[in-house]
Amino acid sequence: MMVRLIEYDEATAEVRAVYDDIMRTRGTDWINNFWKALANDPPTLRRTWESIKEVMAPGALDPLTKELIYLAVSASNGCAYCIASHGAAAKKAGMTAEMLGELMAIVGMANETNSLANGYRVPVDERFEKLF
Amino acid sequence: MMVRLIEYDEATAEVRAVYDDIMRTRGTDWINNFWKALANDPPTLRRTWESIKEVMAPGALDPLTKELIYLAVSASNGCAYCIASHGAAAKKAGMTAEMLGELMAIVGMANETNSLANGYRVPVDERFEKLF
Amino acid sequence: MMVRLIEYDEATAEVRAVYDDIMRTRGTDWINNFWKALANDPPTLRRTWESIKEVMAPGALDPLTKELIYLAVSASNGCAYCIASHGAAAKKAGMTAEMLGELMAIVGMANETNSLANGYRVPVDERFEKLF
Amino acid sequence: MMVRLIEYDEATAEVRAVYDDIMRTRGTDWINNFWKALANDPPTLRRTWESIKEVMAPGALDPLTKELIYLAVSASNGCAYCIASHGAAAKKAGMTAEMLGELMAIVGMANETNSLANGYRVPVDERFEKLF
Amino acid sequence: MMVRLIEYDEATAEVRAVYDDIMRTRGTDWINNFWKALANDPPTLRRTWESIKEVMAPGALDPLTKELIYLAVSASNGCAYCIASHGAAAKKAGMTAEMLGELMAIVGMANETNSLANGYRVPVDERFEKLF
Amino acid sequence: MMVRLIEYDEATAEVRAVYDDIMRTRGTDWINNFWKALANDPPTLRRTWESIKEVMAPGALDPLTKELIYLAVSASNGCAYCIASHGAAAKKAGMTAEMLGELMAIVGMANETNSLANGYRVPVDERFEKLF
Numbered sequence: 001m002m003v004r005l006i007e008y009d010e011a012t013a014e015v016r017a018v019y020d021d022i023m024r025t026r027g028t029d030w031i032n033n034f035w036k037a038l039a040n041d042p043p044t045l046r047r048t049w050e051s052i053k054e055v056m057a058p059g060a061l062d063p064l065t066k067e068l069i070y071l072a073v074s075a076s077n078g079c080a081y082c083i084a085s086h087g088a089a090a091k092k093a094g095m096t097a098e099m100l101g102e103l104m105a106i107v108g109m110a111n112e113t114n115s116l117a118n119g120y121r122v123p124v125d126e127r128f129e130k131l132f
Numbered sequence: 133m134m135v136r137l138i139e140y141d142e143a144t145a146e147v148r149a150v151y152d153d154i155m156r157t158r159g160t161d162w163i164n165n166f167w168k169a170l171a172n173d174p175p176t177l178r179r180t181w182e183s184i185k186e187v188m189a190p191g192a193l194d195p196l197t198k199e200l201i202y203l204a205v206s207a208s209n210g211c212a213y214c215i216a217s218h219g220a221a222a223k224k225a226g227m228t229a230e231m232l233g234e235l236m237a238i239v240g241m242a243n244e245t246n247s248l249a250n251g252y253r254v255p256v257d258e259r260f261e262k263l264f
Numbered sequence: 265m266m267v268r269l270i271e272y273d274e275a276t277a278e279v280r281a282v283y284d285d286i287m288r289t290r291g292t293d294w295i296n297n298f299w300k301a302l303a304n305d306p307p308t309l310r311r312t313w314e315s316i317k318e319v320m321a322p323g324a325l326d327p328l329t330k331e332l333i334y335l336a337v338s339a340s341n342g343c344a345y346c347i348a349s350h351g352a353a354a355k356k357a358g359m360t361a362e363m364l365g366e367l368m369a370i371v372g373m374a375n376e377t378n379s380l381a382n383g384y385r386v387p388v389d390e391r392f393e394k395l396f
Numbered sequence: 397m398m399v400r401l402i403e404y405d406e407a408t409a410e411v412r413a414v415y416d417d418i419m420r421t422r423g424t425d426w427i428n429n430f431w432k433a434l435a436n437d438p439p440t441l442r443r444t445w446e447s448i449k450e451v452m453a454p455g456a457l458d459p460l461t462k463e464l465i466y467l468a469v470s471a472s473n474g475c476a477y478c479i480a481s482h483g484a485a486a487k488k489a490g491m492t493a494e495m496l497g498e499l500m501a502i503v504g505m506a507n508e509t510n511s512l513a514n515g516y517r518v519p520v521d522e523r524f525e526k527l528f
Numbered sequence: 529m530m531v532r533l534i535e536y537d538e539a540t541a542e543v544r545a546v547y548d549d550i551m552r553t554r555g556t557d558w559i560n561n562f563w564k565a566l567a568n569d570p571p572t573l574r575r576t577w578e579s580i581k582e583v584m585a586p587g588a589l590d591p592l593t594k595e596l597i598y599l600a601v602s603a604s605n606g607c608a609y610c611i612a613s614h615g616a617a618a619k620k621a622g623m624t625a626e627m628l629g630e631l632m633a634i635v636g637m638a639n640e641t642n643s644l645a646n647g648y649r650v651p652v653d654e655r656f657e658k659l660f
Numbered sequence: 661m662m663v664r665l666i667e668y669d670e671a672t673a674e675v676r677a678v679y680d681d682i683m684r685t686r687g688t689d690w691i692n693n694f695w696k697a698l699a700n701d702p703p704t705l706r707r708t709w710e711s712i713k714e715v716m717a718p719g720a721l722d723p724l725t726k727e728l729i730y731l732a733v734s735a736s737n738g739c740a741y742c743i744a745s746h747g748a749a750a751k752k753a754g755m756t757a758e759m760l761g762e763l764m765a766i767v768g769m770a771n772e773t774n775s776l777a778n779g780y781r782v783p784v785d786e787r788f789e790k791l792f
Contacts, residue, residue, distance in 0.1 A: 001253050002351050002364070002527040032260070034245070037252045040528070041365030044372070047450060048245065051443055055237045060230035065197055069238045072201045073208045075779030078607065079246035079342065083781060084260035086242075087530055097264040098192035100530070101569030104779050105187045106198055108572070110205035110214070112772035113166070113180065117213040119735030119764050120169040121133050121743060128164070128216035131398040132229040132436070134659040134747050134760070172660070173761030176768070179579055186575060207383030210475065211738065215385060219398050232398070233437030236383050240440070244376035251339030251368050253347060263530040264568070266516050266615055266628070266791040296524070298509070301516045304792070305629025308636070311714060312509065315707055319501045324494035329461055333468045333502045340469045343510035343606065348524035350506075361528040362456035369451045370462055374469035374478070377430070377444065381477040384398050384433040392428070392480035395662040396493040396700070471647030474739065479649060483662055496662070497701030500647050504704070508640035515603030515632050517611060530780050560788070562773070565780045576773065583765045588758035593725055597732045597766045604733045607774035612788035614770075625792040626720035633715045634726055638733035638742070641694070641708065645741040648662050648697045656692070656744035660757040 006039035015039045018049050025053060032085055064093040068103055071095075075107045138171035147171045150181050157185060164217055196225040200235055203227075207239045270303035279303045282313050289317060296349055328357040332367055335359075339371045402435035411435045414442050421449060428481055460489040464499055467491075471503045534567035543567045546577050553581060560613055592621040596631055599623075603635045666699035675699045678709050685713060692745055724753040728763055731755075735767045 008019055008031065018039075019031050038045040056066050067090035074082035087100070095103075140151055140163065150171075151163050170177040188198050199222035206214035219232070227235075272283055272295065282303075283295050302309040320330050331354035338346035351364070359367075404415055404427065414435075415427050434441040452462050463486035470478035483496070491499075536547055536559065546567075547559050566573040584594050595618035602610035615628070623631075668679055668691065678699075679691050698705040716726050727750035734742035747760070755763075 001255060001525070002347065003252060003361070004526075004528070030259075032257045033254050034249055037254045038248065040361065041369060043450065044248075044365060044369045047369075047447055048248070048372070051241060051447065052245070054439065054443060055234075055241045059234050060228060061200075061234045065200065066234070066238055068193075068197065069201060069204045069235060070242050073204055073239055073242035074246055076205045076208055076775050077243070077246045077342075078605075078775070078778035079250055080778075080781055081249040081254045081256055082242070082246050083530065083779060084256045084263075087263045088260050091263060096192060097531070097568065100264065101572060102187075102191050102193045102198070103201060104776060105569065105572045105575075106201045107205055107779055108576070108772040108776045109184060109187045110202050110218075111209070111775040112768040113184070114206055114209045114211035114214050115736050115738070115771040116170065116176075116180070116764060116768045117166055118211055118738035118740075119743060119767055120135060121740055122165050122169045122213045123133060124213055124216045125164045127162075128220050130400075131216075131219045131223060132232065132400070133657070134743065135757070136658075136660070172757065173765060175582065176761060176765045179582060179765075180768070183575055183579065186571065208379050209738075210379070210382035210473075212382075212385055215383060215398065229399070229436065233440060236380060237437065237440045237443075239383055240376040240380045240444070243379040244372040247340050247342070247375040248368060248372045250342035250344075251347060251371055253344055262532075264532070265519060265789070266611065267625070268790075268792070294523075296521045297518050298513055301518045302512065304625065305633065307714065308512075308629060308633045311633075311711055312512070312636070315505060315711065316509070318703065318707060319498075319505045323498050324492060325464075325498045329464065330498070330502055332457075332461065333465060333499060334506050336465045337468055337472045337503055337506035338510055340472055341507070341510045341606075343514055345513040345518045345520055346506070346510050348520045348527075351527045352524050355527060360456060364528065366451075366455050366457045366462070367465060370465045371469055373448060373451045374466050374482075375473070377448070378470055378473045378475035378478050380434065380440075380444070381430055382475055386429050386433045386477045388477055388480045389428045391426075392484050393661070394664075395480075395483045395487060396496065396664070472643050474643070474646035474737075476646075476649055479647060479662065493663070493700065497704060500644060501701065501704045501707075503647055504640040504644045504708070507643040508636040511604050511606070511639040512632060512636045514606035514608075515611060515635055517608055558787075560785045561782050562777055565782045566776065572776075576776070579769060580773070583762075583769045587762050588756060589728075589762045593728065594762070594766055596721075596725065597729060597763060598770050600729045601732055601736045601767055601770035602774055604736055605771070605774045607778055609777040609782045609784055610770070610774050612784045612791075615791045616788050619791060624720060628792065630715075630719050630721045630726070631729060634729045635733055637712060637715045638730050638746075639737070641712070642734055642737045642739035642742050644698065644704075644708070645694055646739055650693050650697045650741045651661060652741055652744045653692045655690075656748050659744075659747045659751060660760065 001037070003037055003040045005033055005036035007036065011039060012042070014042050015045060018046050022049060034081065034085060064090070064095065067093045068095065072103055072107050075104065076111060135169055135172045137165055137168035139168065143171060144174070146174050147177060150178050154181060166213065166217060196222070196227065199225045200227060204235055204239050207236065208243060267301055267304045269297055269300035271300065275303060276306070278306050279309060282310050286313060298345065298349060328354070328359065331357045332359065336367055336371050339368065340375060399433055399436045401429055401432035403432065407435060408438070410438050411441060414445050418445060430477065430481060460486070460491065463489045464491060468499055468503050471500065472507060531565055531568045533561055533564035535564065539567060540570070542570050543573060546574050550577060562609065562613060592618070592623065595621045596623060600631055600635050603632065604639060661697070663697055663700045665693055665696035667696065671699060672702070674702050675705060678706050682709060694741065694745060724750070724755065727753045728755065732763055732767050735764065736771060
């Protein structure tokens with residue numbers, strides 16, 4: 001760790017307000033290390049939490065699909081912390097062991113074909129331009 | 133491009149067999165550039181196609197969710213070709229413009245928090261260990 | 265570790281000469297693990313140290329700014345060792361906890377917007393071409 | 397491009413409000429492509445702009461240093477669009493050609509030593525733990 | 529770990545068949561953790577092993593060169609597990625400590641010049657187009 | 661491009677000396693764009709060239725193997741310029757189309773298994789620790 005983890009008891013009112021909102025929104029009674037690290041820079045703690053809350057709220061995509069996407073990107077990036085925390089969040093949202101196995105297989109294939117497409121410098125097909 | 137794109141007319145029987153299976157499986161009448169590039173190395177063409185076909189078949193995750201995950205990883209990796217081709221595949225599987233917007237927002241947030249968690253070297257919480 | 269860490273006492277004269285220059289240049293009396301690992305390949309040890317010494321010397325950018333840039337890239341790449349060692353170097357050069365918080369926030373935002381710009385395949389504006 | 401670029405004239409009031417704030421804050425009379433792409437998903441447009449505005453405001457780090465860090469991370473990630481746009485922003489904030497040369501040299505060295513430290517799996521020195 | 533490591537004794541017949549083929553092909557009497565993790569998703573275990581076996585078989589490139597390439601990519605990607613396992617495989621195939629030192633030096637240089645070429649957005653020379 | 665490409669005719673004596681050494685060492689009569697871009701920062705031009713020359717010289721690994729490793733890392737990183745230039749260098753050193761196909765297949769597999777090992781957070785086997 002580069003910085004101390006800020007526990008609730010030692011946190012400022014500004015930080016506690018974010019911690020309270022995290023626990024209320026998630027229906028839990030504890031704060032995971034990521035937020036305790038960000039609390040060293042309160043504006044980043046607040047902004048990051050507000051953004052996550054907005055982005056992960058149900059919308060055109062349901063909560064499980066959103067968590068699967070978050071987990072897949074984190075696995076692809078090799079972020080151990082994010083894999084662990086979003087793995088737990090995805091499971092809570094309904095991810096089964098079978099879904100995890102299929103998700104990881106896709107992450108693996110995507111990384112394989114991404115490197116092949118980039119490596120061969122394959123030009124984008126005309127028909128694939130302009131999606132929406 | 134590093135290699136020539138192998139068109140159907142000039143392809144060997146081995147390559148044509150893969151092209152035929154791609155078109156049949158996808159219900160299309162054309163082959164996109166990625167496969168035409170891989171055709172320079174027939175074993176890689178065949179193996180990659182067989183793997184993609186198996187991984188992307190409906191399972192615990194439905195085809196749309198699978199394509200969204202593939203697209204998200206490709207966008208995160210910045211693979212222009214794969215974004216274009218899997219964007220098209222995701223749209224065909226039912227992705228709307230609203231879904232794409234939410235997917236991209238998650239890709240952005242995941243990359244932000246992945247770099248924060250790695251950058252601060254945040255230790256994994258005990259409760260997040262052992263998912264399944 | 266893939267290789268042994270080469271301590272000063274067991275090092276060849278060639279390796280000791282580099283270790284001595286590192287300690288003299290930095291005003292310290294110890295060698296960190298990175299160099300002890302590179303010492304397994306003396307030409308890489310010497311070349312890497314000479315390059316670092318030249319690149320990090322004061323120039324158009326001052327030493328603190330240089331260390332902040334080095335740390336930011338290392339955090340973005342998720343290199344735990346480099347984050348730790350260049351975090352220490354940046355602090356020695358004057359980085360405060362507030363600066364670190366702001367630096368990490370920028371690293372996070374850059375990774376978010378980089379993935380959005382790549383993911384949407386945004387074309388470079390004409391006005392942004394040719395900087396110098 | 398995956399999506400259309402939304403021009404000011406065709407934008408909704410919500411999008412125009414963000415465009416207006418971007419131009420006012422930056423003292424310019426045009427909007428670059430990145431925001432026109434994000435405008436396809438108005439909440440992401442607004443949230444990303446608000447975050448960038450907060451993160452890049454003067455603080456413990458001055459505006460030039462902030463832009464140099466943003467540019468360095470973008471160059472390291474190979475995001476062509478972000479390199480072009482933040483290169484322009486850095487130049488506007490005072491970056492000279494000499495500074496750019498030194499910045500790029502650091503980006504190169506950081507990527508070299510990051511891969512060496514990761515590749516050799518160098519353990520973090522005890523003295524480098526706990527920075528603040 | 530996200531999942532349990534599946535030991536031979538508790539594995540299904542399908543998984544054991546893959547384990548047996550791995551040990552037979554490699555001439556060893558144990559299974560390393562990577563396969564025990566993949567065994568949680570038997571189709572991915574089988575497909576990944578079959579692909580590795582095909583790709584790493586002697587061809588236009590000899591086994592040592594193939595392992596060196598695998599190791600170099602893994603080191604560049606900073607995958608600790610893969611560096612360790614393919615480092616061992618490369619050594620078994622004939623890699624000496626000197627070769628490892630030279631390989632790592634190339635990985636470092638490639639990452640440095642890759643970031644410089646991307647960072648400066650250097651256009652590809654006409655003469656370098658169309659390789660084969 | 662962020663910077664101008666410095667042609668031989670307009671280059672300073674310091675830059676010309678490096679250009680001359682590049683052409684002499686490679687037995688060619690032209691300079692590729694990478695060096696013309698680096699020439700905007702002469703110390704980086706000189707240092708990078710000297711390093712490349714030293715690292716790529718024959719040693720425990722032969723020139724072809726070295727170029728294959730450089731190309732594989734560049735393909736894995738998706739650096740279009742480096743893929744093109746080191747693809748040409750590898751071909752000049754003896755790489756055939758078959759070798760390229762096998763190399764790319766390994767790059768693809770390595771990226772797939774790297775993301776699987778990182779994604780599942782597979783612990784390194786005891787037997788794989790300490791290689792040399």
